[in-house]
Amino acid sequence: MIRVILTDIEGTTSSISFVHEVLFPYAAEHIGDFIREGAAGNPAIAEQLDAVAQRSGVDRDDIEGLIEVLQSWIRDDRKETPLKALQGMLWEQGYQQGAFHGHIYPDAADYLQRWHDRGLRLFVYSSGSVKAQKLIFGFSEAGDFTPFFSGYFDTRVGGKKESQSYRNILEQLGVEPETVLFLSDVEAELQAAEEAGIRTAWLVREGELPDTDRVVARNFAEVDDLLRKR
Ligand SMILES: CSCCC(=O)C(=O)COP(=O)(O)O
C-alpha cells in the first residue's frame, strides 16, 4: 500500500516552461552581479564558489571565469549542486520582490492537498535545491503549499538518474520501498527509482502517450485513480 508520495517538480507538479522561460533567464540575468557583490563578504556564496572552482578547474580567484562557468551551466541545464544552490539564493530575491510566482498545475495543487488530508506523507525530490523547492511551493500562484510537505530532497542525496539516490532517500525516510510512489516526467529517473524497489508513475502532461509498460498518467487526478486501485 502506498503511504508516501515522492514527487519531482519540473514537468510533474510544475511546467517546464516556467522553469526554462522564467526561472533560468532570471538566474542568468542576475547571477553575475549577485556573485560580484557577494563573493567576498557572503560565506554562503563563497562556499558555493569553492565548489564551482573545484568542479570546473577554474582558479578560485578568477571571479569572472567562475561566472562564465555558471552561465554555461545555466545554458546547458546542468544539474550541478553549487549552481542549484546559487540559483535558489537568487530566486529568493525574485519571489520576495514579486518578480514571479511559482507555477503549479491546478490538478497538482488539488491532489497534493487531498493526499495530505488523506494521511499520505508527501516529499519532494528535485534537482533544484531544497531552498528553491520551498520557494516554488511557498510562493506559488495558488498559495503556500509547503504545509503539505513532510520533507525535501535535492542532489545532495545524489543525481536523480542514479538508483543509489533513491536508496539514500528510503534510508532517510525509514520506509519500505513498495510503500513509496515516485512521480516524474523523466523515464531515466523512474527507472532509477524502480531499481531501488520504489513504485513509479510517469507524468506525460503533453503530446502523445508513449508506447510503454510503465504506469503513465496525464495529471494528478489520473495518479489518484491509480492509488485507489492499488
Ligand atoms: C525547484 S524549482 C527549479 C527546478 C530546477 O532548478 C531544476 O533543475 C528542475 O529539476 P527537476 O528535478 O525538478 O526536474
Ligand SMILES: [Mg+2]
Ligand atoms: Mg522533471
